[in-house]
Amino acid sequence: MKHYLDFEKSVAELENKIEELRHLSSDSDINIAEEVTHLQNKAERELNSIYSRLSPWQKCQVARHPERPHVRDYISALVENFTPLAGDRLYGEDQAIVGGLGRLRGRSCVLVGQEKGHDTGSRVAHNFGMARPEGYRKAQRLMNMAERFKxxxxxxxxxPGAYPGVGAEERGQAEAIARCMELSLGLSVPVICVIIGEGGSGGAIALASGDRVLMLEHSIYSVISPEGCASILWRSGDQSKEAAEALRLTAQDLEKLGxxxxxxxxxIxxxxxxxxxxIRAVGQAITDGLKQLDGKDADTLRKERRDKFLAMGQKGLS
Known part of the structure; x- marks a missing residue:
């Protein structure tokens, strides 16, 4: 059964009607193909209309959709001979961060990402994609491996963000995130980052400090969640929609801002x-990004990466 978002109610009604007609057709001699085709076209037009004018808050809902492809889906579809690596060699294993080595469209690389899980059991196991310090230190270990083997x-x-629990703070959450950013910015190898769903706070930028930062159209990327922002500014989560508007967290806004x-x-x-x-589109974008970086030496990569982040936010503010 499909999971429909609140603003997709009109589409849900049309698609449910299509399913009813198909069921009726299979149980009788009535030919209703023409009516089904008409409803399908109408549903497609309605879906196109809705998704062409999504508000920032609606994009938040799409980015969090439970059926949206997650990291393991991308790895399974795009990466051959993937060898997962576990543990940070300091404290333990954090399943919120998934990483390892493999061949992406024939090219050997190191992959790291946050996994949210797809059902109750896996979401709990992966802590809903919220990494602890040991997860970020595992990411550092993989970054160092990429550097070592070029x-x-x-x-x-x-x-949604790094895990905010007391234990995580005691084990150095902020330092682990900062170290990931420092290490990423200093690598001598190409770094491609893709925001595939939520890009929440420092937990996201720890893995998004690269030469190319790509973002799916309906993903979000912000310093804080709309709910968190509303609770701080208005002392209530009721203004989450207003917060989403103010945060400029959509891919369209962030592309304009650089x-x-x-x-x-x-x-659609x-x-x-x-x-x-x-997944195919993301794979192609990663491949194209790596090709653009081919032939650049370590000093050039580091300088361009540094200049990119220093210049960030200086355009599109008018």
Whole structure:
């Protein structure tokens, strides 16, 4: 059964009617193909209309859709001979961060990403994509491996934010995130980062400090969640919609501001409606990004990466 968002009610009604007609057709001799085709076209037009004018708050809902492809889906579809690596060699294993080595479209690379999980059990196991310090230190270990073996680094970002628990803070959450950023910015190998769902706060930027920062069309990327922002500014979560507007967290806004380098288009209706097509588009964008960085030496990569982040936010503010 499909999971419909609040603003997709009109589409849900049409698609439910289509399913009823198909069921009726299979149980009788009535030919209703013409009516089904008419309703399908109407549903497609309605979906196109809705997704062409999504508000920032609605984009937050799409980015968090439970059926949206997650890191493991991308790895499974795009990466051959993937070898997962576990543990930070300091404290323990954090399943919120998934990483390892593999061949992405024939090219050896190191991959790191946040995994949210797809059902109750896996979401709990992966802590809903919210990493603890040991997760970020595992990411550092993989970054160092990419540097040692001269392999490009690909990161897939999808997290509400770093885990804010007492234990995580006691084990150095802020330092672990800062160290990830410092290490990423100093790598001598190409770094491609893709925001595939939520890009929340420092938990996201820990894995999004690269040469190319790409972002799916209906993903979000912000310093704080709209709910968190509303609770601080208005002492209530009721103003989450207003907070989403003010945060400029959509891919379109962030591309204008120069925070991201490329917007990756999603199929009509969002990534959750056409998972294979979306994953293929992300794979192509990563491949193209790596090709653009081919031939650049370590000093050039580091300088351009540094200049990119120093210049961030200086355009599109008018």
């Amino acid at each position: 392999l490009p680094l690909v990161t897939l970002v999808d997290t 925070v991201i380098d490329q917007l990756i288009r999603e199929p 209706g969002g990534a959750h409606r056409a998972r294979t097509e979306t």
